[in-house]
Amino acid sequence: MGRYVIRRLIQAIPVLIGATLLIFCIVFALPGDPVAALFGDKRPDPAVAEVLREQYHLNDPLLLQYWYYISGVLFRGDFGVNFAQVPVSEILAGKFQVTLNLALTALIMEAILGVGLGLWAALRRGRATDTMILASTLLLISIPTLVTGFVLQLVLGVKLKQWTGLDIFPVAGVFAGLRSYLLPGFVLAGVSVAYLTRLTRTSLVETLRADYIRTATAKGLSRRRVIGRHGLRNALIPLITYLGADLGNLMGGAVITETIFNLPGIGNQLFTSVYLREQPVVVGTITVLVLIYILANLVVDLLYAVLDPRIRYE
């Protein structure tokens, strides 16, 4: 298994280089001069603009710029600086915690709500509860995050406090500790909860039809044991795959949620940096996201063996 992990990690290197180069090209191809973007509607003083371009290697060809960047990252662990001369690693370190907190909050909500509701629906298949759960997940999927975000912020953040004086859900920022993440976490998890509910339901319904379930029931095991030990455990495999991949999605999907709730995370930063064309920050952020994605997938693959002993690595 150790060899398997190492091989997987080595495989990540070309992925990482490919991804950063691609992002580098995309950011480079964006229209507009990044130096001019710093000056708004005013024309930058040509001499000042020249010094800045020189400083950030903006006059060099793309591949050379990429080499400056990637050699810094690989040999010195230096992710470069943004236009305000702040090291990118410093910016990301601070923001990362916020996004991770948010993504984990969302992931936990997703797992509890999604699996719980899915389980409930599967066991009540065909009845009113099942139909209601299916209908509400459909509703949740069809409303854009932007809308749920603003509506919940207004209703639970602003109005609830105005009407009752209770300050449960902060409107914005991360000043209230973990409480700050509840509302944005839920908004971020929203669509995924719906998918996970449906996935759980289908997967469990499928599993419950399998031969070994019939065997287990025939052996006289209790219903709780049949469903919990034999049904759910096998049904979990596709769910874990989904959750693992979704962690990456959540980190990336945080752009909208973080902007609405003013959370100083990666998503928020990515938005600003793309706007300002801060190449090093954009590429650095993406690099970290790619890494997380790769790691999350690795963990998922390793978890398979725990759930299903037939799966082995070499």
Place this chain on the structure above:
Amino acid sequence: MEVGEPQKMLYPQDTTETEGAEVLAAVFSPLVRYDENKQPVEEAAESITTTDSKVWTIKLKSSYTWHDGTPVKAEDYVRAWNFAALQDNAMSSSYFFGRVDGYNDVHPGEGKTPTAKEMKGLKVVDDTTLEVTLTAPFSQFKTMLGYTAFYPLPASAIGSDGKLSPTFGEKPIGQGLFKVDKPYKKGTDQTIEMSVYDKFPGKKPTGWTKLQFKVYTSSETAWNDLQAENLDIHDSLPATAISTAKQVLGDRYFDEPDASIGYIGVPLKYNKEFENVDVRKAISMAIDRKTISDTVFSGTRSPADDFINPAIPGYRQGACTACTYNPAEAKKLYESAGGPKTIELGYNADGGHKEWIEAVANNLRANLGIEVTPKPFEKFQGILDALDAKEYKGLFRMGWSIDYPAAENYLTPIFGTGAIGTGSNYGGYSNKEFDDLVAKGDQATDAAEGLKFYQQADDILLKELPYIPVYFYRSNFGHSTKVKNVKLNLLNQINWADVEKG
């Protein structure tokens, strides 16, 4: 207090955008501030005098100290200004010092190396006196001195490597009302914490000592936070909130002129079709400014009727007669002048300009009977590049926010012949009479006298319409029940000493 993320670290000489300037204005005390009559009055300066508008003597109040307790000296100003002007330092405010004698030695322009490190026009006379010699007389120099670029810098701001120290950028040491409590990590921290500096000699607020700037990326979110009373002051309410803000906040909502202006730019230098002034006049008269301000901007803008904004001394109401909506007259004029049958309207798609540009296009289509195509560019710079390359010949959207509150700032940088190529004269307008009048205004020894000439120069613009003014910006701000007496000054910054607890 709501604020957007400052674009750079907190260096006064590298800050030309509003958010960073707002934070710095709390930490530094300017040489002049602006009174109720919009006139510059001495703040950190004891007196600012000149006899010929060329040599200026600035005497400092000796009572000012840096936040580390040491006195502020004349050399602190000279150091800061020389640093800002030196080309190698690439400070974004360097052009503010372009009128100081010796600027060309330290800032010779693209591709050239500076021949000096200091401007010969700056002289320390004694600890509290400095003398500034300009290349040519400029009657509005005193007005300029209220701006961020003219703040002083303590010796510790510049490191041994000759660059601004990052420690200073995170926790600037100023000589103003508030001192920064802990370093602000740009991009990470969401608040900038300050408290009143005990030894500040000017007016201090009563009843409170702590000031916190909260960084928001979305103005809508800040508005929600204000309603939930988690935020006390929001000075740039989003357009979506304006219709309800009045009702929600009542007399805690304010709507005041802001010194910025929006135009339709005319590529005079690049397209002869717009050469005839009647064509420009007709286009101007065909635009229904009132409806655009009220509907498209939900009242957050007001119809423009001068090249000078009402927030600034020198504005004359209704000065632009061609800015009055008159579709019938417009059509007649346009046809007799033989204006182009098709027009392109360029705008940058990243700044929320699509709606009003389309409204203007509709106006022109309906009223002049011509074909009008709005043409989006990703960034404003794209329009400028296309103009420079002579690829683009259409009208374009333009905006101007002032650098310092003087009428002159609406003229020289945008319409002066000298501003073609290096300044913001994107249309390439050039008029000798206009340039002469502005120069006369600059040479006046009395600011009021200068204003008369600027207004005459403005009259030429009103007659010639090198650009077509469309709207004036407005400041829409509000505050919570926890504070009162919140007022904005000419730079759209809050007079902190006046704010009281509610």
